[in-house]
Amino acid sequence: MRLCGVIFDVDGTLVDSQADILAAMSGAFEAESLAPPSKDAVLGIVGLSLDVAIPKLAPGSDHAACTRMVQGYKDAYASLRMQQGADVSSPLYAGAREALSRLKEQDEILLGVATGKSRRGLDKLIDAHGLAGTFLTQQVADDHPSKPNPSMLLQAMRDLGVEASDTVMIGDTSFDMDMARAAGAYFIGVSWGYHDVSRLSEADVVIDSFAQLDAALEMIWSKANG
Structure with missing residues (x-):
């Protein structure tokens, strides 16, 4: 597999x-x-x-x-x-929890996070939303140079034992996009975040809701498998 x-x-x-x-x-x-x-x-x-x-x-x-x-x-x-x-202060976007649950149920998909948050901040957030055990790798600002340096994404791939060609980064900013490009990974942009969609022009695909995520991933895997 x-x-x-x-x-x-x-x-x-x-x-x-x-x-x-x-x-x-x-x-x-x-x-x-x-x-x-x-x-x-x-x-x-x-x-x-x-x-x-x-x-x-x-x-x-x-x-x-x-x-x-x-x-x-x-x-x-x-x-x-x-x-x-x-x-309450950092609510999940609509559909996020359901999307994570769907992905987590697929044995071939390994989930992780790569964030500019601190370890303390990420731990608090995961606990608050009941997401313990969801992310098999958690890369934070404490341990890496800032995005768009690819350090945290490269470490995430090492942790999961996956190749760049089998990795997708999902984010809302050009920093996420540039990090993915630097690491050789695919990138899905989300339109609901903090950077204007015009700054995500080099994304493999941009989605407008978490309901579109599964199809976007399928499109990327199909392209990757040629």
Whole structure:
């Protein structure tokens, strides 16, 4: 049996966490007496590791200030999550749970995540949504260079024992797309996330709902098998 890896981004792909992302980023900037960046600017960097994202949003700030903002963001995000619960503050997109269940039932498909979230943040989210045991590999920002560096996707493939030609990355940002390309994997873009669909022009396919995911994967496997 030929094994296939299906690797998901998290924020903007599986869960909608933009309200907490925007609030936490505003808090981090205000703590440094800086005007918060615009919504579009913040959502434009979702997917990058914080130590890469915040200097892009605050190009005039020195390293020490950016380091404080990274920690301020983490603290504010954790506080918001604690107040509401991760299942409320970062709800699953419609159809996500069902799609994961369908894929998990197929013995030849191995699931994983590759995310700019921290290990702590991902663990909290998985626990909150009852997804323990769903993802056989979990790659986070703590252990890798920021997307679009292919490090986390390459490690996911090693963990699962699958080739790049049998791997699909699913995400909402150009960073996910570029990471997949750099790793030699296929890429399915989702239109409901934080980057405009125009930025996903090099995706193998873009889907508008999780109901379309199975057919998109079948199309890719068919192409891969020639």
